[in-house]
Amino acid sequence: MINKKNIAVIVVFVFVVISCKTKHIDIKDKKPDQGKIVVYQVFARLFGNKNTTNKPWGTIEENGVGKFSDFTDKALDEIxxxxxxxxxxxxxxHHALVRDYTAYGISNDDPEAVKGRAGSPYAVKDYYNVNPDLAVNPANRLQEFEALISRTHKAGLKVIIDIVPNxxxxxxxxxxxxxxxxxxxIDDDVxxxxxxxxxxxYIPKTPFQIPEDDIPLNGAKNPLVDGFFDENPAKWTGNGSRKAKPDQNDWYETVKVNYGIRPDGSKDFPELPAGFEQKSYQEHFAFWQNKDVPDSWKKFKSIALYWTAKGIDGFRYDMAEMVPYEFWSYMNSSIKMKNPDAFLLAEVYNPKEYRNYIHLGKMDYLYDKVETYDKLKDIIRGKSSPDGLSDIQKGMSDIEHHMLHFLDNHDEQRLASPEFAGTPERGKPLMVISTTISTSPTMIYFGQEVGEAGNENAGFGTRSRTSIFDYIGVPNxxxxxxxGRFDGGKLSDSEKxxxxxxxxxxNFSITxxxxxxxxxxxxxxxxLNNQDYDPSIYSFVRWSDNQKLIIVVNFSSEKTSEFNLKIPSDVVSKWNLKDREYKLTDQLYEKNSVQLKIDKGEGVMKVNILPSESFIYELK
Structure with missing residues (x-):
């Protein structure tokens, strides 16, 4: 006799079998037919803040804060x-912060377990609601965010938010x-x-103690600052510290989530069978059906599906490599079953684990920090030659589409800061490389496009990074x-x-x-063969059936270079070029065109490139 439960299992099985027989079973392995993905990261608290006081450790009343409503139709259209x-x-x-919202049924957070005054967005306090700071009416904060989701979709943009499972x-x-x-x-055995x-x-029978050198709110008075935080027994800290009294440099404002990894590092859950790196998300989803998994897995899957149902188009996962990739297989395959086009981005910094998190964890994209980002930073700071960019591309050729490129984000020093490129202009060649060298998505951080350098002292943390812990304005x-006009009306000519x-x-990249x-x-x-070719130059070619590009970048901020660029015979052959001259038009500045001369199967073109300049030549 077949009951309703058995019918449901059969339906799931048939769906998975049919899905796995399709030609393209895993959407992340399909590259878009046209154009790249471009992600605009924006710190919601700071985007709409018009206050320019910028007092270190300033309150929300002193320094101001942006709201969901500041993302107007005009602002979104401009983005x-x-x-x-x-x-x-x-x-x-909704994350921990130092402000009284008890009138809205929200408990106060102890400043001794909060970084800064506005709090870290990665110390989430309630996953089923949103930051009350961002709402005009905190009682309706979720509805205000839902309205923003709708406005964003209306503008033709898709929405990503953070999930922090670690x-x-x-x-x-x-x-x-x-x-x-x-x-x-709630059901833990403490x-x-x-x-x-x-x-x-847990650290049984031992209460939590505040870090030795913690000075909450820079010494400002607060009724909850009393040298005590009520947590007994103490829990492991978010970065894995097992001390009841963590160090000030630990992630002391957070606690580590248990995913079934025993304290000795061994796994206490089902593991994926051999060969599953070749399987589709549908097959991963089928594998986890009826499997006994740790409770934390279920809780975070519920969180992700809750937001997916509200129209969220993707997630950025904080410190994903601190969570086992089996969990990611479980959760990401569930998300993809609800939304096959979901954008799943993970913060992973260990190159040896990249392929595990992509193929076994079913991630769409990972941060390309320790390879491309770090290399570009070394180049512009004079610590490295551009030549190594070729080795990076070669080494990641099988996964390059999955490695998201960025130069600026909330964790890193601002591109225009003295600690990085030094000026926005010196950052230009890095941005051209970051955008054009691979098929991967490109990400920029709000303010990067107008040269924001992160010079403000907001309070907790240091300058060169726009603060994510305090209320602050972002001048550029x-x-x-x-x-609120979002028209660039106060920008300088150089910023425009x-x-x-x-x-x-x-715009060129997305088309x-x-x-x-x-x-x-x-x-x-x-x-090797061009004595006029300066070591600060880097060049490469990109092509499809209907477009051919030659890209040349000058990393030097001082030297103009003039040389004859050689196009090797194998490129000429792949492009089916004949012995004659071809016109090349620059697509970035559109200020010049040059001639590519093919003679005896090899190409040469004259290049005159200014300091920090780049060309994207298209063959017509």
């Missing part, structure tokens, strides 16, 4: 017109849980360090925002020029089929 198709709203989930705020309170969802830790279905790791961005550069580059096609470096042949 879209910059050449963007995804917007990552950073700092949306850790949560020390004082997590799920006061908005859907029916049937229990709070984190008498033991580890139990498979505990949500946390505020000049573009122009009191820079934004126009980003706009041309990004270029060649940038989703083939790559070949021509650096080595020019470095």
């Amino acid at each position: 879209k017109d910059l050449g963007v198709n995804y917007i990552w709203y950073t700092g949306v989930p 850790h949560i705020a020390r004082k997590y309170e799920g006061k908005n849980n859907p029916d049937g969802v229990k709070d984190f830790g 008498s033991v360090e580890y139990s498979r279905n505990n949500n946390f790791y 961005h505020q000049r573009w925002m122009n009191d 020029s820079l934004r126009n550069f980003y706009k041309r580059l990004l 270029s089929s060649a940038l989703m096609g083939e790559f070949q470096e021509i650096q080595s042949v020019n470095r």
Whole structure:
């Protein structure tokens, strides 16, 4: 006799079998037919803030704060017109902060377990609601964010938010849980360090102690600052510290989530069978059906599906490599079953694990930090030659599409800061490389396009990074925002020029089929056989069936270079070029055209390139 449960299992099985027989079973392995993905990361708390006081450790009343409502139709249209198709709203989930919202049923957070005054967006306090700071009416904060999702979609942009599975705020309170969802830790056995279905790791019979050198709010008075935080027994800290009294440099404001990894590092859950790196997300989803998995897995899957149902188009996963890739297989395959086009981006910094998180964890994209980002930073700071970019592309050729490129984000030093490129202009060649060298998505951080350098002292942390812990204004961005007009009315001429550069580059990238096609470096042949070819130059070609590009970048901010660029015979052959002259037109500045002469199967073209200049020559 077949009951309803058995019928459901049969239906799932048949669906998976049919899905796995399709030609393209895994959407992340399909490159778009036209153009690249461009992600605009914006720190939601800072975007609409018009206040320019910028007092270190200032309160929300002193320094101001942006709201969901500041993302107006005009603002979103301008972001879209910059050449963007995804917007990552950073700092949306309700996280711990130092402000009294008890009138809205929210408990106060102890400043001794909060970084800064506005709090870290990665110490989430309630995953089923949003940051009350961002709402005009905190009682309606979720509805205000839902309205923003709708406005964003109306503007033709897709929405990404953060999920932070590795850790949560020390004082997590799920006061908005859907029916049937229990709070984190509610059923934990706190008498033991580890139990498979505990949500946390514990230090039994030992209370938590505040870090020795912690000075909350820079010494300002607060009734909750008393040298004590009520957590007994203490939990492991988010970065894995097992001390009841963590160090000030630990992630002391968070606690580590238990995914069934025993304290000795062994796994206490089903592992994926051999060969599953070749399987589709549908097959991964089928594998996990009826499997017994740790409770934390179920809780985070519920969180992801909750937001997916609200129209969120993708997630950025904080410190994903601190969570086992089996969990990611479980959760990501579930998300993809609801939305096959979901954009899943992970913060992973260990190159040896890249392929595991892509193929076994079913991630769409990972940060390309320790390879391309770090290399570009070394180049512009005079610590490295551009030649090594070719080795990076070669080494990641099988996964390059999955490695998201960026030069600026909330964690890193601003591109225009003295600690990085030094000026926005010196950052231009890095941006051209980051955008054009591979088929991967490109990401920029709000303010980057107008040269924001992160010079403000917001309070917690240091300058050169725009603060994610305190209330602060972002000066260059505020000049573009122009009191809510979002028309760049207060930008300087150089800032307007820079934004126009980003706009041309990004809009070209989202329509270029060649940038989703083939790559070949021509650096080595020019470095070996061209004495006029300066070491600060880097060149490569990109092509598709209907577009051919030659890209030349000058990393020097002082030297103009003039040379004859050689196009090797194998490129000429692949492009089916004949012995004659071809016109090349620059697509970035559109200020010049040059002639490519093919003679006896080899090409040569004259290049005159100014300091920090780049050309994207298209063969007509």
